[in-house]
Amino acid sequence: xxxxxxAPLISALQRLLGEHGLLLDASExxxxxxxxxxxxxxxxxxxxxxxxxQVLELVRLCRSHRVAITARGRGTNTTGASxxxxxxxxxxxxxxxxxxxxxxxxxxxxxxPGLLNGDLQQAxxxxxxxxxxxxxxxxxxxxxxxxxxxxxxxxxxxYGATRDNVLALTAVTGQGELVSFGAAxxxxxxxxxxxxxxxxxxxxxxxIVEATLKLTPIAPHRRALRALYRDVDSAAAAVARLMAxxxxxxxxxxxxxxxxxxxxxxxxxxxxxxxxxxxIEADGDEAxxxxxxxxxxxxxxxxxxxxxxxxxxxxTREKLWAARKALSPALRxxxxxKINEDVVVPVSRIPDLVAGVGVIAKARQTKIVCFGxxxxxxxxxxxxxxPAEADQxxxxxxxxxxxxxxxxxxxxxxxxxxxxxLAKRDFLPxxxxxxTLAAMRAIKHAFDPDGLLNPGKILPD
Amino acid sequence: xxxxxxAPLISALQRLLGEHGLLLDASExxxxxxxxxxxxxxxxxxxxxxxxxQVLELVRLCRSHRVAITARGRGTNTTGASxxxxxxxxxxxxxxxxxxxxxxxxxxxxxxPGLLNGDLQQAxxxxxxxxxxxxxxxxxxxxxxxxxxxxxxxxxxxYGATRDNVLALTAVTGQGELVSFGAAxxxxxxxxxxxxxxxxxxxxxxxIVEATLKLTPIAPHRRALRALYRDVDSAAAAVARLMAxxxxxxxxxxxxxxxxxxxxxxxxxxxxxxxxxxxIEADGDEAxxxxxxxxxxxxxxxxxxxxxxxxxxxxTREKLWAARKALSPALRxxxxxKINEDVVVPVSRIPDLVAGVGVIAKARQTKIVCFGxxxxxxxxxxxxxxPAEADQxxxxxxxxxxxxxxxxxxxxxxxxxxxxxLAKRDFLPxxxxxxTLAAMRAIKHAFDPDGLLNPGKILPD
Numbered sequence: 001x002x003x004x005x006x007a008p009l010i011s012a013l014q015r016l017l018g019e020h021g022l023l024l025d026a027s028e029x030x031x032x033x034x035x036x037x038x039x040x041x042x043x044x045x046x047x048x049x050x051x052x053x054q055v056l057e058l059v060r061l062c063r064s065h066r067v068a069i070t071a072r073g074r075g076t077n078t079t080g081a082s083x084x085x086x087x088x089x090x091x092x093x094x095x096x097x098x099x100x101x102x103x104x105x106x107x108x109x110x111x112x113p114g115l116l117n118g119d120l121q122q123a124x125x126x127x128x129x130x131x132x133x134x135x136x137x138x139x140x141x142x143x144x145x146x147x148x149x150x151x152x153x154x155x156x157x158x159y160g161a162t163r164d165n166v167l168a169l170t171a172v173t174g175q176g177e178l179v180s181f182g183a184a185x186x187x188x189x190x191x192x193x194x195x196x197x198x199x200x201x202x203x204x205x206x207x208i209v210e211a212t213l214k215l216t217p218i219a220p221h222r223r224a225l226r227a228l229y230r231d232v233d234s235a236a237a238a239v240a241r242l243m244a245x246x247x248x249x250x251x252x253x254x255x256x257x258x259x260x261x262x263x264x265x266x267x268x269x270x271x272x273x274x275x276x277x278x279x280i281e282a283d284g285d286e287a288x289x290x291x292x293x294x295x296x297x298x299x300x301x302x303x304x305x306x307x308x309x310x311x312x313x314x315x316t317r318e319k320l321w322a323a324r325k326a327l328s329p330a331l332r333x334x335x336x337x338k339i340n341e342d343v344v345v346p347v348s349r350i351p352d353l354v355a356g357v358g359v360i361a362k363a364r365q366t367k368i369v370c371f372g373x374x375x376x377x378x379x380x381x382x383x384x385x386x387p388a389e390a391d392q393x394x395x396x397x398x399x400x401x402x403x404x405x406x407x408x409x410x411x412x413x414x415x416x417x418x419x420x421x422l423a424k425r426d427f428l429p430x431x432x433x434x435x436t437l438a439a440m441r442a443i444k445h446a447f448d449p450d451g452l453l454n455p456g457k458i459l460p461d
Numbered sequence: 462x463x464x465x466x467x468a469p470l471i472s473a474l475q476r477l478l479g480e481h482g483l484l485l486d487a488s489e490x491x492x493x494x495x496x497x498x499x500x501x502x503x504x505x506x507x508x509x510x511x512x513x514x515q516v517l518e519l520v521r522l523c524r525s526h527r528v529a530i531t532a533r534g535r536g537t538n539t540t541g542a543s544x545x546x547x548x549x550x551x552x553x554x555x556x557x558x559x560x561x562x563x564x565x566x567x568x569x570x571x572x573x574p575g576l577l578n579g580d581l582q583q584a585x586x587x588x589x590x591x592x593x594x595x596x597x598x599x600x601x602x603x604x605x606x607x608x609x610x611x612x613x614x615x616x617x618x619x620y621g622a623t624r625d626n627v628l629a630l631t632a633v634t635g636q637g638e639l640v641s642f643g644a645a646x647x648x649x650x651x652x653x654x655x656x657x658x659x660x661x662x663x664x665x666x667x668x669i670v671e672a673t674l675k676l677t678p679i680a681p682h683r684r685a686l687r688a689l690y691r692d693v694d695s696a697a698a699a700v701a702r703l704m705a706x707x708x709x710x711x712x713x714x715x716x717x718x719x720x721x722x723x724x725x726x727x728x729x730x731x732x733x734x735x736x737x738x739x740x741i742e743a744d745g746d747e748a749x750x751x752x753x754x755x756x757x758x759x760x761x762x763x764x765x766x767x768x769x770x771x772x773x774x775x776x777t778r779e780k781l782w783a784a785r786k787a788l789s790p791a792l793r794x795x796x797x798x799k800i801n802e803d804v805v806v807p808v809s810r811i812p813d814l815v816a817g818v819g820v821i822a823k824a825r826q827t828k829i830v831c832f833g834x835x836x837x838x839x840x841x842x843x844x845x846x847x848p849a850e851a852d853q854x855x856x857x858x859x860x861x862x863x864x865x866x867x868x869x870x871x872x873x874x875x876x877x878x879x880x881x882x883l884a885k886r887d888f889l890p891x892x893x894x895x896x897t898l899a900a901m902r903a904i905k906h907a908f909d910p911d912g913l914l915n916p917g918k919i920l921p922d
Contacts, residue, residue, distance in 0.1 A: 156648055189622075288749035344646045458653075
């Protein structure tokens with residue numbers, strides 16, 4: 001049992017949610033207290049609502065008892081955003097997972113937040129449509145989690161991240177009010193746009209109970225290129241050239257030389273030695289792909305380019321992508337500790353970021369490897385160390401602060417797609433000045449005056 | 462002279478803005494009190510700042526005297542949003558019109574709010590780039606006005622409206638604080654997205670002093686089709702078919718039969734008789750356009766389609782578009798009074814909207830003509846009447862309320878791109894429920910606690 005919640009609240013929640021709708025046993029609660037940041041905290045109870053009315057009522061009940069509420073998808077986020085550090089109630093949306101409607105003529109889908117991204121994509125395929133956000137965790141993360149974190153993925157370079165692909169939201173505020181923003185239209189100038197404000201707010205402003213998603217037609221064909229470079233600088237320069245020309249790639253992924261080595265030696269990918277690698281993809285009608293490939297190949301080529309291989313068919317494409325896919329598991333094998341930060345800079349500054357990270361790695365004697373969504377300037381900077389060695393860990397922490405400072409100096413942002421959560425919260429003042437933070441706190445207060453929704457996240461105290 | 466402002470405020474503003482930076486003569490002020498809604502109000506003074514520091518200081522000065530502030534681009538909006546109905550100070554950004562930077566590698570431009578949309582586009586052309594918002598007033602409206610109203614235009618169907626094409630903003634809040642949201646990156650998950658909240662807020666939350674705009678490569682080629690239909694229903698059904706298939710048109714414009722007649726008989730366009738007309742355009746590489754044209758032609762064809770003409774070259778394209786361009790001037794000639802509302806519905810509901818408007822026109826004996834950006838479901842519904850005839854005017858007003866009710870019932874919004882301003886303010890509760898309006902008021906309070914910024918706009922009292 002959970003002794004920390006007032007007994008009248010527990011009774012009221014039990015009445016509201018039914019026998020199986022409220023988890024109180026510690027053995028059950030423990031599964032709702034962590035995320036992929038490896039942080040953990042035990043919630044006092046877990047609610048499994050099935051309707052928006054239950055969500056509305058549980059927020060009102062928690063509010064009357066001043067109990068914290070942390071919304072939860074499937075806990076795949078990497079920042080601690082879904083870890084209930086102030087205890088209280090975790091609201092898991094796993095039973096609110098219905099795909100309410102697909103309307104191909106309007107290019108929209110209406111969903112509940114607990115629907116898995118992968119299940120949505122599968123249902124859309126029959127209509128020749130897709131929803132662009134494609135985080136690596138797509139098969140087992142929820143749309144609600146994607147909304148909370150403004151999730152991205154490789155396709156964002158052409159199709160946008162979550163915030164670019166949502167038309168309307170229904171949500172419950174921290175005051176226990178049901179609000180609806182937007183409509184199933186691709187244009188709107190009717191009052192304040194609060195949908196996009198909720199997207200990326202990590203459950204700190206409201207609990208989303210329904211979303212109207214903007215869909216995109218699936219391109220009938222795609223073509224992949226793999227380009228190898230002498231060093232990271234020449235690959236980074238190629239990224240800037242690729243994004244400065246007219247054909248926007250549908251994916252543009254970067255791996256530095258150490259990632260190439262790991263993918264080959266640990267991941268078993270069939271790859272020559274190279275200082276850096278780009279995976280470049282175009283999609284569209286068959287008629288345009290030859291021209292697109294020519295344009296991308298021309299931009300990818302230049303000083304330091306060692307080879308460009310094309311995948312004429314899907315089987316070869318899979319083989320080229322195997323290197324990228326082998327990477328994440330391989331990374332886990334080489335160091336017990338890893339800080340993975342998804343910083344983002346203007347595309348033209350990628351060469352400066354890569355060079356700056358190299359300088360920091362050398363000065364702090366810390367291994368840092370970089371890969372990621374280069375077309376958005378969104379690099380995953382991985383600092384590798386052994387947490388058991390206090391000295392190594394301290395150097396990695398110091399290096400991290402310097403990486404962030406470099407990113408900000410280059411006009412970038414702390415996070416491109418993972419969010420802030422707990423992991424970057426205390427770095428936020430590096431990126432956002434005091435007056436702007438005050439405006440964000442005022443927004444928080446407007447939606448959640450008692451500070452009940454996911455307390456301790458995003459905004460530093 | 463302006464007697465309504467306190468003398469110490471006038472002196473302080475004169476010191477701040479210099480001899481030519483503050484207009485006090487009524488003959489000068491009158492030009493800053495109207496917009497294209499034909500509403501008018503005389504401001505007590507007009508400020509012409511040249512720097513963000515001046516804007517910051519003038520807001521602080523006005524705040525200490527509790528004087529209203531209305532930001533102004535070039536007054537081309539249609540809703541009264543820039544009419545200073547509470548008097549006070551109009552801040553015209555005409556002298557803050559610098560194009561601060563174009564960075565093709567990052568696909569961004571950094572601008573001051575007073576820059577004309579048309580001047581921006583011209584400067585971008587040399588780089589093979591454009592900024593998607595293209596309201597009819599583009600040559601003489603400002604980027605700041607586009608931001609304030611979330612302006613759209615024909616290209617929005619493929620490239621999005623203003624809100625989809627801005628990466629970062631710097632602004633002065635109603636509390637006189639300088640705030641900065643976003644960065645020159647196409648991805649971001651770093652705190653709340655307040656840029657998009659300011660876009661479309663019509664100067665009620667903050668005064669934008671700098672914007673980082675997201676640019677798009679200019680497609681090298683385009684191809685136009687003109688399709689004629691027996692009646693509006695068959696054209697509306699074709700729009701739904703066009704938007705349900707994979708090739709997104711770069712423009713998709715609709716004119717009903719009366720518009721076709723006016724364009725021909727009054728505007729002099731070379732057009733056969735038809736019940737409705739669609740202008741359909743694709744853009745992209747030459748290689749893909751033939752396939753795109755085939756797909757669009759196939760979707761446009763169907764029951765009630767009378768003819769589809771293609772424009773093989775730019776000269777023919779101009780000729781096909783002439784009908785659409787002849788329309789707005791022609792409309793002005795047939796009725797002294799016109800209410801032009803830019804409602805928006807899900808694309809699949811366009812047939813229902815057009816049918817519903819027909820029923821209302823008949824019942825209220827009011828001439829209503831429709832044209833607009835059909836690919837977004839964004840129709841300009843024009844109610845025509847003679848204001849001198851009280852009975853006609855009353856019927857038009859009644860018809861307008863019924864049009865709005867129809868739009869809401871179809872899941873649409875009151876405005877697709879013009880905004881709310883004064884014109885639709887009192888209809889907002891039709892579209893937005895009380896709890897959601899309360900959330901919007903809380904946001905307004907967070908940015909502008911004293912209610913000084915463009916009072917009386919968007920939110921009903």
